[in-house]
Amino acid sequence: MEHGDQRHTVTTGTGDAGGRVGTGSAGDLDTLARVVGRIRDNIERVIEGKPDVVNSALVVLLAEGHLLIEDVPGVGKTMLSKALARSIDCSVRRIQFTPDLLPSDVTGVSVFNQNTREFEFRPGGVFANIVVGDEINRASPKTQSALLECMEERQVTVDNNTYQLETPFMVIATQNPIEMEGTYALPEAQRDRFMARVSIGYPVEAAEIAMLDSHTFARPLDDLEPVADAGEIRKLAAVVGQVYVAPAVQQYVVSITGATRRSDDLVLGASPRATLHLVRAAKAHAAIEGRDYVLPDDIQRLAQPVLAHRLLPSVEAAMGGRTTPAILDGILAGVPVPSPQGGAAPVPHRA
Template sequence: MDLHQSAKVLKDNIEKALIGKSDAVELVLVALLCRGHALIEDVPGVGKTTLVKALARSIQCSFSRIQFTTDLLPSDIIGISIYNQKDQRFEFKKGPIFSNIILADEINRASPKTQSSLLEVMGERQITVDGMTYNVSEPFMVLATQNPIEYEGTFPLPEAQLDRFTVRINMGYPQPVHEKAILQSYKNDNIVDHLEPVLHGNDVIQMQEAVSQVYVDDSLYNYIVNIANRTRNSKDIYLGASPRASLVLLKASQALAFIRGREYVLPDDIKNVAVPVLAHRIIVRPEYRLQNKTAEDAVRDVLANLNVPAVRNYA
């Protein structure tokens, strides 16, 4: 099966369980195919966990769900060294993080110390315990869900943790027509429980390699740099996008182009992923928030005030 077709098959299979949320599914696949991670944020009951479980069931690989609570410890995630009296040595017992796809459910209900235990593995795909380094297997992806920080019993994620996520996705409530379809589809059974794998983990790795080869015109490199620079010089933004954010924006636009069946990036690909890639990486000024505006609005303002390059030549 063609790799572009594989991406479409995967997307279609996930959408069997997540009705009316094509954009959210697409963004999750963007994060997967550029070897990143996704933060899914919204109120309870809008399908955050369903999205992650549908992705995990659609790929034949290992899956772990970690329920984050205030008393969760880093060792509950990473694992722990246990002394073996018979062999008279310590043995490392791997935790649930050693899976291909990880659901970090309600990540902002855990303490900052526990949240930080994910920093190394999300950034470097390895874990260091007692001076020993252990690599995780590929493909590897953390999909974290969180409730809005205004909810009781939540700890806001620090900037360093947020920066590890390729995209932040807001689910939103379904349209009435889609909500009716959900009621009709789920009235007798949970669709997610009956999803079958449509791809193997090796298929995902091949698609990830293909995404890195998607052509990017030189004018689009300039466009990405201009977007990042404008966030750094905006009067409404206190902390602008970093060079790492620019790189993630590039990779995400390549992944989106690939998912949409193209071997080249268009300006619209960059514009479509700019908000979910950049908004959680910037900090807007307090006076901007007093206008009831958000970081997402600030990124949209930046895009609206930049000239879009006219790309004419493709490889």
């Protein structure tokens, strides 16, 4: 590794290692911490007792990815997505996915103007900085596919004309478990475009009791005011982009995703896009933690939310009761973790 800046190794208590090159200033990380803290506090006024879920949403935001929130009805999926959207002073559009929703409702449509005798483009719901897609798996696969281009390329093509989307651009989609009535499973290509999938889960008893006081006589979501703007998010995303990933950590990520492709328990492993998403999410997580370098710990913490929803278990694994998260845990446990000296030591991964 040849770099002009000073490099040193940071070692954690589990024997993990991460080389560091100081590419971002401490002031940039301090600014990132302040802005992220404001957004987190704002969201937690509405979503109580779920710090890990809120942190995952912030990681995806700063990594310029898209977030899929999957859980049973009534646990706050839409509320979390709205709280994040309202915390940032930028354009926000909400799309309610229903069986009769058309692709043109999502992307837009060209309409003939009788006065000018020309076609005019009327933008659809994706033309916003943050797009909240509610119950995305209630729409038909044809309508779901309207999101493919915009989520990957940040553009929309209608009638051979391409329209660029503004940055930041983030899709926050919610979905119910696919076994519920009236839902369609997301295609593999659609799932692969979501950087992470999180599940909110039921609140702990104390948080549910507190919710009765705060949500019975008022709607905390209505009182949320923006605490950041689109310009700040763009600057923070640039800071995240400067976070350093050592070659040993890059190799570690590739070894994990490669192992999913060779596993007999999986018929579909992680794609190269998944490898890239895992590294980008790890860089955002490191920056939020106040570091300008990625540790294997960051990779381990994010492997489940970033990779699990992209993997498909084999028939034998499903019949044997082996779930995708359990299979991924086994793969992580079998991939050697980089040692402080840049080698590899078979250290158990952090659950």
